[in-house]
Structure formats: C-alpha cells, structure tokens
Amino acid sequence: MYKQCFQRKSVRQYMEEPLAAEMLMKVDRIVKKVGLLYNHIPMRIELVENGEKIHAVMSGFLGSYGKIKAPHYLAVISETKEGYHENVGFAVEEAVLKLTELGIGTCWIGGFFDRKLIQNVVEIKKDEKVVVLVAFGKEKRGIWGEGLRTFAGFAKRKKIEEFAFWNDLNGSVVEYMEKHPEWKSIMEAVRVAPSAVNLQPWRFIFREGRIDIYAKSGVSPKISEDSCLYRIDVGIAMQHLSIGCLEEGIEGFFERLACEVFPGHVYISSYVIRR
Ligand SMILES: Cc1cc2nc3c(=O)[nH]c(=O)nc-3n(C[C@H](O)[C@H](O)[C@H](O)COP(=O)(O)O)c2cc1C
Numbered sequence: 001m002y003k004q005c006f007q008r009k010s011v012r013q014y015m016e017e018p019l020a021a022e023m024l025m026k027v028d029r030i031v032k033k034v035g036l037l038y039n040h041i042p043m044r045i046e047l048v049e050n051g052e053k054i055h056a057v058m059s060g061f062l063g064s065y066g067k068i069k070a071p072h073y074l075a076v077i078s079e080t081k082e083g084y085h086e087n088v089g090f091a092v093e094e095a096v097l098k099l100t101e102l103g104i105g106t107c108w109i110g111g112f113f114d115r116k117l118i119q120n121v122v123e124i125k126k127d128e129k130v131v132v133l134v135a136f137g138k139e140k141r142g143i144w145g146e147g148l149r150t151f152a153g154f155a156k157r158k159k160i161e162e163f164a165f166w167n168d169l170n171g172s173v174v175e176y177m178e179k180h181p182e183w184k185s186i187m188e189a190v191r192v193a194p195s196a197v198n199l200q201p202w203r204f205i206f207r208e209g210r211i212d213i214y215a216k217s218g219v220s221p222k223i224s225e226d227s228c229l230y231r232i233d234v235g236i237a238m239q240h241l242s243i244g245c246l247e248e249g250i251e252g253f254f255e256r257l258a259c260e261v262f263p264g265h266v267y268i269s270s271y272v273i274r275r
Pocket residue numbers: 008009010011012065066068107108109110111112132154155192193194195196197198229232233236
C-alpha cells in the first residue's frame with residue numbers, strides 16, 4: 001500500500017452513477033477485513049450503498065467544507081473506549097488505501113453530519129457511536145473538482161522536520177534523516193497522510209530504538225475539542241508509518257509506554273523497533 005499513500009487524495013466531486021455490484025462486493029470484503037490498532041476496542045465499518053440516505057443527514061455548507069455528495073458511504077461505528085479515535089483512524093485508512101488501489105475515490109468526513117439522525121441510517125448499540133463517514137465512488141474529473149482542491153490549499157503538507165524531531169520536541173531530525181534515508185522515505189509516506197482540515201497534528205519524536213507519537217491537540221477553532229479528530233488523524237498517520245516500515249523492511253510494533261508529556265500534546269503510542 002506504500003504507492004497508494006501517495007496516490008490517494010480527497011475526492012469531493014463524484015459521478016452520480018453507483019459502482020458496479022461486483023466492485024461494491026470487493027469494497028465490502030475489504031472493510032470487513034481491516035486490521036485494528038487495539039484489538040480490545042470493537043469497531044466496524046458499514047457500507048451504506050444508497051448514498052441518498054446519508055445526504056439527508058448531512059448539514060449544510062460550513063467553512064471550506066461543503067456537503068460531499070457521493071453515491072456511497074462507509075459509516076464507521078465504534079465502542080467508545082479510551083483510544084477508539086486512533087483505532088478508527090488506523091483501521092479505516094487501510095480500507096481507504098485499498099479502495100484507492102481499486103481506482104475508487106474517497107473522502108473522510110469528520111464533521112457536519114447529524115450524529116443523531118444518522119442512527120436512522122445505521123443501527124448502533126447503546127455503547128457505540130458513529131465516529132466518521134467516508135464518501136466513496138467514481139471521481140468526477142474536471143476543472144471544478146481539481147480546482148476546488150487546489151484553491152482550498154488542502155493538499156499542502158508540512159516538511160518532515162516540522163513534525164518529526166530527535167529526542168525532544170525541539171530536537172532537529174535533519175541529520176538523523178540524512179544518515180538514515182530509509183526513515184526519510186517512511187516519513188514521506190506519513191507526510192502525505194490525510195488529516196481533518198489538513199492540520200497534520202501528528203508529532204514524532206525519534207529516540208534510540210523507538211519513536212514516540214503525539215497528537216498536537218486543540219489546534220483549530222474549526223474543530224471542536226470533544227470531537228477529537230486529531231486523534232483520528234494520528235491513527236491514520238500511524239497506518240502510513242507502519243506501511244512505510246513494511247516497505248523498508250523495518251520490523252516493529254506499537255506499544256503505549258510511560259512517555260514524557262508535553263504541554264498542548266497528547267501522547268498516543270510508541271513504535272518500538274525490533275532489532
Ligand atoms: C478525520 C478527517 C476528517 C475529515 N473531514 C472532512 C470533511 O468533513 N469534509 C471534507 O471535505 N474533507 C474532510 N477531510 C479531508 C481533509 O480535508 C483532507 O484529507 C486534507 O485537506 C488533505 O488533503 P488530501 O486528502 O487531498 O491529501 C477529513 C480528513 C480527515 C482525516
């Protein structure tokens with residue numbers, strides 16, 4: 001999926017026609033098989049074949065985000081145990097990249113849908129929540145679709161040294177990346193990960209034998225603190241990190257350690273490298 005990390009982009013304009021039944025079956029198989037970050041937090045991805053049902057629960061134009069009218073959606077439902085946001089980010093991004101491989105356009109939708117009304121579309125149990133939606137379908141290519149993306153500046157990304165550090169949140173990673181080009185290509189895959197309002201809130205502190213992963217929290221008035229979209233973003237970046245490591249033959253695993261806490265940042269997990 002390394003290649004798909006770079007091919008994926010948010011698609012906001014879709015052809016009205018639905019995907020072929022065979023393709024929808026493939027999507028269904030993909031979403032049923034995604035791997036979780038935390039196996040103890042049950043979550044599922046439901047395919048909403050009839051997109052019209054979702055259009056009815058999406059609220060109007062807000063900021064640079066409009067209604068995204070797609071023929072189909074994925075509804076991501078999870079139990080709300082500690083860590084469920086990054087669990088969702090990690091798992092759903094696997095599906096998004098596999099749909100990209102099939103030539104299907106996708107867009108994460110974190111806000112502006114009525115979280116109560118959506119219960120009329122998908123069934124959810126008492127301790128569950130619809131966390132996010134993913135619009136998907138055939139991309140409507142043309143001046144307007146592409147133009148909108150460029151105009152809103154959505155595709156811009158931070159430089160690696162703006163989100164990755166050596167030993168401390170101030171330590172420069174430049175020299176380390178020069179000495180370890182494999183980590184540079186891994187971080188390039190992380191760099192292009194999607195995030196809500198393109199905030200790229202993930203922070204990586206490289207240390208001897210591990211990388212500590214943090215979320216910069218409360219970074220935008222556009223995102224309410226309690227929606228915790230930044231934790232979803234970090235889960236997505238962790239998926240890109242693990243894909244990059246696989247590509248470079250670096251083995252490791254995620255583990256929550258007793259790491260230093262920095263003001264304005266939430267510690268999420270560490271990637272421990274197997275020697
Ligand atoms: C958790 C999350 C929520 C998002 N919510 C929305 C949304 O509600 N509407 C929208 O148009 N884009 C949404 N996006 C897409 C981002 O704006 C997009 O990923 C970012 O601007 C980077 O652009 P790219 O995906 O084309 O690389 C969301 C992305 C993520 C990861």
